Structures are given as C-alpha cells and as structure tokens.
Amino acid sequence: MEQWKISDDVTLTWLNGGDTHMDGGAMFGVVPKALWSKKYPVNDRNQIELRSDPILIQADGKNLLLEAGMGNDKLSEKAKKNYGMTEESAINTNLKELGLTREDIDEVLMTHMHFDHASGLTMWQDDQLVSTFPNAIIHVQETEWDEIRHPNIRSRNTYFEENWKAISGQVKTFKDEKEVLQGIRLIHTGGHSAGHCIFHIKRGGQEVWHMADIMPTHAHQNVLWVLAYDDYPIDSIAKKQQYVLPAIEKESWFMFYHDYKYRLLKWDSSGKEVIDSLERDRSNE
Numbered sequence: 001m002e003q004w005k006i007s008d009d010v011t012l013t014w015l016n017g018g019d020t021h022m023d024g025g026a027m028f029g030v031v032p033k034a035l036w037s038k039k040y041p042v043n044d045r046n047q048i049e050l051r052s053d054p055i056l057i058q059a060d061g062k063n064l065l066l067e068a069g070m071g072n073d074k075l076s077e078k079a080k081k082n083y084g085m086t087e088e089s090a091i092n093t094n095l096k097e098l099g100l101t102r103e104d105i106d107e108v109l110m111t112h113m114h115f116d117h118a119s120g121l122t123m124w125q126d127d128q129l130v131s132t133f134p135n136a137i138i139h140v141q142e143t144e145w146d147e148i149r150h151p152n153i154r155s156r157n158t159y160f161e162e163n164w165k166a167i168s169g170q171v172k173t174f175k176d177e178k179e180v181l182q183g184i185r186l187i188h189t190g191g192h193s194a195g196h197c198i199f200h201i202k203r204g205g206q207e208v209w210h211m212a213d214i215m216p217t218h219a220h221q222n223v224l225w226v227l228a229y230d231d232y233p234i235d236s237i238a239k240k241q242q243y244v245l246p247a248i249e250k251e252s253w254f255m256f257y258h259d260y261k262y263r264l265l266k267w268d269s270s271g272k273e274v275i276d277s278l279e280r281d282r283s284n285e
Contacts, residue, residue, distance in 0.1 A: 001013055001014060001016075001094055001097070001098075002014045002263045002278055002280060002281060004263070004278050006201060006203050006204050006206050007203050008204070009203075010057065010058070010059040010184075010201065010203045010204065011057075011059075012208075012255070012264075013055070013056040013094075014053045014054075014055055014056075015053060015054050015055070015056055015069070015090070015091050015094040015095070016053060016087070016089065016090040016091065016093075016094055017051070017053045017054045017067070017068070017069020017070055017089050017090075017120055018053075018070030018071070018085065018087050018088050018089045019049065019051055019052065019085065019086045019087040020049075020050050020070070020083045020084055020086075021043065021045070021047035021048065021049050021050065021083070021084025021085075021086065022047060022050050022083060022084065023047060023048075024036065024037070024040075024042045024046050024047060025046060026227065026229055027050070027216070027227055027229075028219075028220075028225060029228040031224075033046075036219060036225070039218075039219035040260075041260070045084070047084045048260070049260040050216065050217070050258040050260070051256075051257065051258055051259065051260060051280070052067075052069050052070045052117070052257065052258065053067075053069065054066060054067040054069045054091065054257070055210075055255065056095075056098070057184070057201075059181055059184060059203070060181050062106045062107065062181060063100065063104050064105075064107050064180060064184070065105050065107070065108045065109065065136070066108075066111075066210065067110065067111065067117050067120075067257050068110070068117060068119070068120035068121045068132070068133075069089045069091055069119070069120035070088055070089050070116060070119050070120060071088070071089050071119040071120035071123060071132070072088045072124070073088070073124055074119040074120075074122075074162065074163075075115075075119070091132075102132055102134070103134060103135050104135075105133040105135065105136045106135070106136060106137070107136055107137045107138070107139065108121070108133055108136045108137070108139065109139050109180060109186055109199065110139060110140045110141075110144070111186070111196060111197045111198065111199060111210070111212035111213070111257075112141075112193045112195060112196045112197065112212065113144050113145070113147070113148040113163065113193075113195075114158040114159070114193065114213070115158050115159075115160055117257070118148070118160075118163040118164070119160075119162075119163055120132060121133070121164070122162060122163055122164075122165075122166045122167060129162055129166045131170060133170075134170075137170060137172055138170045138171045139171075139173075139174065139178050139186060140172075140195070141173065141175070141197050142173035142174060142175055142195070143188075143194045144193060144195025144196070144197075145164075145171060147159060147194060147195055148163070148164050154231075155193075155231075174186070174188075175188065176188050182203075183201060183202040183203045184201050184203070185199070185200055186198070186199055187199070187200060187243075189214060189236075189239040189243075190232055190235045191214045191231075191232050191233070191235040191236030191238075191239050192213040192214050192227065192230050192232075192236060194231060196212060196213065196214065197212065198210060198214070199212065206253065207250065207253065208252065208253040208254070209243065209244075209247050209252060209253065209254050209255070210254070210256070210257070211240070211243065211254065213227065213229075213258075214230075214236040214240055215240060215244060216256070216257070216259070217256060217260070217262075218254075218256070218259055218262050218265060218274075221244070221248075221271060223237050223240040223241050223245065224237060226240075248269065248270075248271045249269050250269075251266055251269055251275070252266070253265070254266070254267075259280075261280060261282075262277055262278070263278040263279065263280055264277065264278050265278070
C-alpha cells in the first residue's frame with residue numbers, strides 16, 4: 001500500500017479496491033486512438049487498465065474513505081468479462097494490515113455512485129447484502145442519490161439497487177459542497193453524472209485535488225479529453241477549465257482512484273512535465 005503525508009495530521013493510504021479494463025475509445029471519447037494511446041497503454045482488446053482503489057484519509061482522529069471500490073462477488077461472470085475485471089477488492093485485508101476494521105471507518109465520501117465506485121459499499125453476509133462500513137456516515141450529493149434510486153434507460157447500466165439499498169439509512173446528502181473536516185471537502189460539479197463531485201484537501205500548506213471521473217487518469221489532463229460515458233460532457237469541460245487549469249498553474253497535487261500508474265502527481269505550471277509523483281507499486285505484476 002502506498003502512503004503519503006499531506007501534513008503531520010493528514011495521511012493518505014491507497015487501498016486495493018479491484019482492477020478493471022474498460023474500452024479505451026469510450027474512456028477518451030472523440031479523441032483519436034493515435035493520440036490517447038501515446039499517453040496511456042492499451043491492450044489487444046482496446047481496453048485500458050483502470051484501478052478502483054479507495055483512498056483512506058486519516059485526519060483529526062477520523063478514518064475517512066474516499067470511494068468504495070469494486071467490492072467482492074458483486075458482478076456476474078459476464079459483467080466481469082465485459083469490464084475486464086481481473087481483481088476484486090482486498091480492502092478488508094488492507095485495513096487489517098493497518099490495524100483497522102470495516103467498523104473503524106467513520107465517514108465514506110462518494111464522488112458519485114457508478115458501480116465501479118459504489119459496489120464496495122455493500123457486501124454479502126449470509127446470502128444478504130449488508131453495509132460494508134456499518135458505522136460510517138456516507139456522503140452523497142443529493143442529485144446523485146436520487147439518480148441511483150431512480151435510474152433512467154441509460155443509467156440503469158451503472159446505478160444498481162444492490163449498491164444503495166442496504167446503506168440508505170447511513171446516507172447524508174448535500175447540494176453544492178460538503179466540508180467533512182476543516183479543509184477537506186466534496187464539491188458538486190456535474191459533468192460525468194448529474195451529481196458528480198470532485199474532492200479537495202487544503203491542509204498543512206498543501207493543496208490536493210481529486211477530480212474523480214472528469215479527469216480519471218493523468219492522460220485526461222487536457223480539458224477537452226472527456227469520456228464518452230459522461231452524461232454532460234460540456235459540463236465536464238467547463239469544470240476542468242474552472243478547477244484543473246488553475247490548480248496546474250499553482251503546481252497543486254492531483255490524486256487518482258483509477259490511474260494505473262500514478263497515485264498522485266504534480267505538474268509544472270505549464271502542465272507539460274510531471275515534477276513530482278507517487279507511483280503505484282507494480283512489482284508483483
């Protein structure tokens with residue numbers, strides 16, 4: 001597990017939430033493969049690797065979890081094949097290695113509720129789905145919470161009842177912004193989904209941004225490189241202009257849930273070079 005200290009009282013730890021391989025064309029939308037394949041590796045099925053690794057944030061005596069991973073035994077064999085799933089969640093094992101349990105998670109922060117982020121919110125116990133983190137408050141943007149419970153003909157392929165019903169009593173919704181702890185907040189953007197949020201930490205003189213799925217990997221830095229999966233791509237572009245460009249100019253940090261290579265990185269003020277980073281340990285691959 002990779003760890004990074006923002007300050008003396010804030011530590012980030014990346015947990016193993018599972019691994020998928022999604023269609024590269026869908027992940028880069030209208031961008032030609034000749035361009036995006038120079039920035040991100042692709043396999044012979046035209047799939048790119050996308051981790052689904054939640055980030056444990058330990059701050060002010062609290063254990064916060066950003067995203068929930070893929071969970072275990074949540075997808076059919078057909079779905080696993082379609083989504084190129086090669087690994088399920090090892091969050092329980094990771095927490096044990098840190099001296100924690102699922103019951104020690106105080107709050108779960110969801111950028112959105114698509115299956116690759118929310119499947120780990122519930123787990124099978126005696127042939128019944130129960131909350132994975134039974135003592136946690138689960139923060140979800142209010143529109144996103146409505147969407148997952150009432151999916152439309154398009155979104156029902158990613159908003160699953162199995163991922164929300166068992167946790168409905170733990171969910172607290174917000175509209176525009178939720179500051180969970182001082183300097184640690186979710187911000188509603190829309191774009192990828194109507195209720196999509198990004199995440200920001202400003203502590204100890206550092207700024208860290210998690211752009212979630214409007215910039216799921218380092219290769220999506222260009223504001224025009226948005227996903228075919230985005231429900232509102234123009235909104236994704238606008239929010240990347242609003243948040244990503246100024247953060248690059250300030251040489252702020254960006255962290256990732258999906259990136260195959262980087263846990264977090266910092267570009268120079270032009271955005272052309274990575275000047276500092278924490279990379280995922282791939283020695284066992």
